[in-house]
Amino acid sequence: MQKEAPILVTCFPRVSGILSEEIKSLGFNVISKDRTGVKLQGGWKDIMKLNLRLRSANRVLWEIASFKAKNPDELYKKVKEIKWHLLIRKNGYFTVQSYVKNDFIRDTRFANLKLKDGIADFYQETMGIRPDSGPDIDKTVIYLYWVNDDVSIYFDTSGESISKHGYRKNPWKAPMMESLAAATILQSNWDPEKGNFVNPMCGSGTLVIEAALMASGIPGSWHRRNFGFMHIIGYDPNLWISIRKSAKAGFRTPTQKFIATDISPKAVSIAQENAEVAGVANIIDFGTCDFLETRVPEGSGVVFLNPEYGERLGDEKKLTITYKSIGDFFKKKCAGYTGYVFTGNLNLAKVIGLKPARKYEFLNARIDSRLIQFDLYAGKKNRPLK
Ligand SMILES: C[S@@+](CC[C@H](N)C(=O)[O-])C[C@H]1O[C@@H](n2cnc3c(N)ncnc32)[C@H](O)[C@@H]1O
Numbered sequence: 001m002q003k004e005a006p007i008l009v010t011c012f013p014r015v016s017g018i019l020s021e022e023i024k025s026l027g028f029n030v031i032s033k034d035r036t037g038v039k040l041q042g043g044w045k046d047i048m049k050l051n052l053r054l055r056s057a058n059r060v061l062w063e064i065a066s067f068k069a070k071n072p073d074e075l076y077k078k079v080k081e082i083k084w085h086l087l088i089r090k091n092g093y094f095t096v097q098s099y100v101k102n103d104f105i106r107d108t109r110f111a112n113l114k115l116k117d118g119i120a121d122f123y124q125e126t127m128g129i130r131p132d133s134g135p136d137i138d139k140t141v142i143y144l145y146w147v148n149d150d151v152s153i154y155f156d157t158s159g160e161s162i163s164k165h166g167y168r169k170n171p172w173k174a175p176m177m178e179s180l181a182a183a184t185i186l187q188s189n190w191d192p193e194k195g196n197f198v199n200p201m202c203g204s205g206t207l208v209i210e211a212a213l214m215a216s217g218i219p220g221s222w223h224r225r226n227f228g229f230m231h232i233i234g235y236d237p238n239l240w241i242s243i244r245k246s247a248k249a250g251f252r253t254p255t256q257k258f259i260a261t262d263i264s265p266k267a268v269s270i271a272q273e274n275a276e277v278a279g280v281a282n283i284i285d286f287g288t289c290d291f292l293e294t295r296v297p298e299g300s301g302v303v304f305l306n307p308e309y310g311e312r313l314g315d316e317k318k319l320t321i322t323y324k325s326i327g328d329f330f331k332k333k334c335a336g337y338t339g340y341v342f343t344g345n346l347n348l349a350k351v352i353g354l355k356p357a358r359k360y361e362f363l364n365a366r367i368d369s370r371l372i373q374f375d376l377y378a379g380k381k382n383r384p385l386k
Contacts, residue, residue, distance in 0.1 A: 003043045006063040008145075008154065010037045011056060012163075013363045015183045019056045022186060026053055044234065047157045048243045051227050055182035055210065055220035058163040061143050061154035062229075068149045071104045072114045075151060079118025082153070087233055088140050090123060092131040097156060098144035105146070115144050115153070140231040159228030165213075166223035167278035170270040172204035176306060176342070180364060181206040182220065184342050184371045187360050188302055194256050196301030198337070200291035200329075202260035205271025205284075207304050212280035215254035219247050223278065256301065258284040261294045292325060296333050303334045303376075309345035320351050327353035330376050339374035346370060 011019045016033045023030055023038055026049065031039045042050075050060045065082050069075040088094055096112040105111045116133050119142070123130035131140075141156035163179035176184075185207065190197060192214040199208040213220070221227075229235060258280075262268050265288045275281035287295070296303060305326060310316040330339040331354065338357075343349050344367035352374070360371040 004041055005043075006031075006066075007040050007042050007046065007050070008037050008061040008063070008152075009040070009050060009054065009057050010059045010061065012036070012058065012177075012180055012183070014361050015056055015180070018183045018186050019054070022054060022056055023050070026050070044229075044236065044239060045243065047229050048240055051158055051162055051229065052221050052243060052247060053219045054162065055165075055214070056179050056186055057220075058161050058179060059143075059156055059158045060162070061145075062157050064142075064153045064155060066150070066152040069146070069151045070149050072110065075111065075146070076114045076118045078151070079115055079153070080122045082118075082122070084119050084122050085127065087155075088119070088131050088231075089233060090127055090129050090131055092140055092231060093136065094119065094131055094133050094140040094142055095135055095137055096133070096142045096144060097137070098146065100144065100146045102146060102148050111144060111146060115142065137228075138226055139228075141228045155228060155232055157227065157229035157232070159226060159231070162221050162224070165210075165220050165278075166225075167209065168204060168206065168274050169277055170204060170273055172267050172270045174308065175204045176206045176364065178206055178210060179220075180362065182210045182214075184340070184360075184362065185211055185214065185304070187371060188304070188340055188373070189338055190302045190304075192254075194301075196257040196297055196299055196337075197259070198294060198296050198301065198303040198334075199258075199260045199305070200262075200294040200303070201305050201307055202262050202271050202286075203267050203306065205260055205274050207306060208258055208260040208271070208284055209275050209278045209280060211304075212254070212258050212275070212283055213278060215252075215256065215258075216280060216283070217250040217252045218279065222247070254283055257297045257299075259287070259295060259297070260284055261287045261289050261291065263288070263290050292329050292333075294329075294333075296337065300336050302338050302340055303330070304340045304342070306342045307348075309343045309348060316345070316348065319345070319348055323348045323351045324353060327351075330354060330374055334376045335378040337376050339376050341372045341374075342369065343372070344369040 143154040143156040145152040165178040197211040357375040358373040
């Protein structure tokens, strides 16, 4: 692979603003962003660092070529002109994934097939041997982006999406995707250097684990062992080791408190197991209780809740009581903190009964969702809704 090329980091819709800030905070120059991605320019070191460190991203795509194609045959012809022997090993394995939106292709599988044939025929005709191909995403992943007649061909240097951070062995019910959970925390006003993080209704522990990783300086994908970039010609394992080493130099021991509770003992034990895998179990105080009984320590920080919201679990009537009690809990037990509720049920959000300070829009598994912020002042300053 050439030294420098355009990079497109993708994310869930509505997350690109947060992702762009995250990328800048790692020292990169952002060129542009749209609804589901952030563009920059970079080489091997950058690809490795982005894959390892980003928390709110889904994929790191690295451009191989871009051109115009008005039909599948043109795509095939241009693909065959690329010097694939400098990119994929002849005895390697690749798969093709794509996003296609134009009038020439009705079934994206046909576009994928044309791209695959272009690579295979380049090899056959120039070397008489070709890499294997199939559906597995744990080796070289080629990504085709074809909108109207604009084609970009990328390496998906993540392979399996980095929206999963590799520590969740047990999902429990309705878990948040790790990159989305991280994005909501990055959106909040939580200070990872000193703010307490209280997470009642923790479920499988995604939110508290993401927060504990941030406070410990542990990169988002520290626990991942395989990435797409490891299967591209030019991959240098020593460079990867040095990128991991410099990330490790930033590990720290947090001094603030992390508290996670759930009413279900099974959820708490799953959250504990996941936190063990993530390497942060020792700094989280777990407990089984109704959220109203959660211990909120002296000091300040955030109280972060992701209650059920009737779409997938629970039923709305019962949940009305729960959401009402969240307002009471915030008022009575969380003074001095900032309260956050992440929910996909905008009607239930209204019954919390406190005036939100801010609302942030997210999409969670295609459900229009909100992260709602409540500033919880001590004494009488809390603003009731009515
Ligand atoms: C939507 S899930 C949270 C998922 C979590 N964010 C994750 O990523 O795994 C909601 C959780 O609230 C818990 N829960 C429901 N009612 C509760 C209550 N009254 N007190 C404490 N936890 C409760 C459920 O057991 C469930 O684990």
